[in-house]
Amino acid sequence: MATNFANQVWKITKQIPKGKVVTYGQIAKKFQISNFKFQIDPRMIGWMLHANRDPKIPCHRVVDRNGRVADNYSFGGWEEQVRRLKSEGIKFIDEMHVDLKKYQWSKF
DNA sequence: AAAGTGACGCATT
DNA sequence: TAATGCGCCACTT
Numbered sequence: 590m591a592t593n594f595a596n597q598v599w600k601i602t603k604q605i606p607k608g609k610v611v612t613y614g615q616i617a618k619k620f621q622i623s624n625f626k627f628q629i630d631p632r633m634i635g636w637m638l639h640a641n642r643d644p645k646i647p648c649h650r651v652v653d654r655n656g657r658v659a660d661n662y663s664f665g666g667w668e669e670q671v672r673r674l675k676s677e678g679i680k681f682i683d684e685m686h687v688d689l690k691k692y693q694w695s696k697f
Numbered sequence: 698a699a700a701g702t703g704a705c706g707c708a709t710t
Numbered sequence: 711t712a713a714t715g716c717g718c719c720a721c722t723t
Contacts, residue, residue, distance in 0.1 A: 594720070613705055630718045635704030640721055651704075659704035667704095 597623075598637045605650040608677045609694035610687055612654045639663055649673040656682070656689040 601616055613631035620629040638648040642663040649670040652658055662670040667685060675681070679692050 614707095617705085628718065631705040632703060632717090633705090633719060633721095636702085636720070637704095639704050648704080653705060654707095661704055663704085670704095 594629075594633075595637050595641065598634055599641075599643070599646050602638070602646050602648060602651060605647060605694055608679060608692065610650045610652050610656070610674070610679070610689070610692050611694045612652060612656075612689075614654050615694075616651070635659065650694075652687060652689075656687040656693075657685050658687070660685075 597620065598616065601619060605611055613634045616634045617629045617631045634651070638646065638651065639659075639661065644664070649658075649662070649664075658667045658670045658674070660667045664670070671681065671685065674687060679687055682688055
């Protein structure tokens with residue numbers, strides 16, 4: 590940990606505004622247009638967050654491209670992730686899907 | 698030091 | 711429309 594790559598992931602994740610979400614693909618894409626010469630896979634993004642499970646990082650604001658939360662969420666399962674998102678004002682289409690049209694952070 | 702593992706995404710079948 | 715396969719690289723053991 591504390592690799593350059595991990596730091597970037599965390600940095601980006603921390604920048605996600607409250608009440609917004611981003612997809613793994615978005616983050617991966619950002620690496621492509623950034624300094625990174627490597628081709629970054631969406632998998633690695635989630636992998637980093639899961640492997641490090643740092644409480645300081647709002648990883649509940651990261652969902653997949655369908656707006657679905659991670660079923661293997663580290664801090665108490667996906668229901669905990671849903672609970673956190675709801676407490677930020679995010680509404681859910683169904684039990685596990687957020688409304689990406691409304692809440693996706695498109696600042697990238 | 699090497700191998701296994703993985704919160705995804707896209708193209709193809 | 712749903713299911714399957716592959717790509718890709720850091721992290722853990």
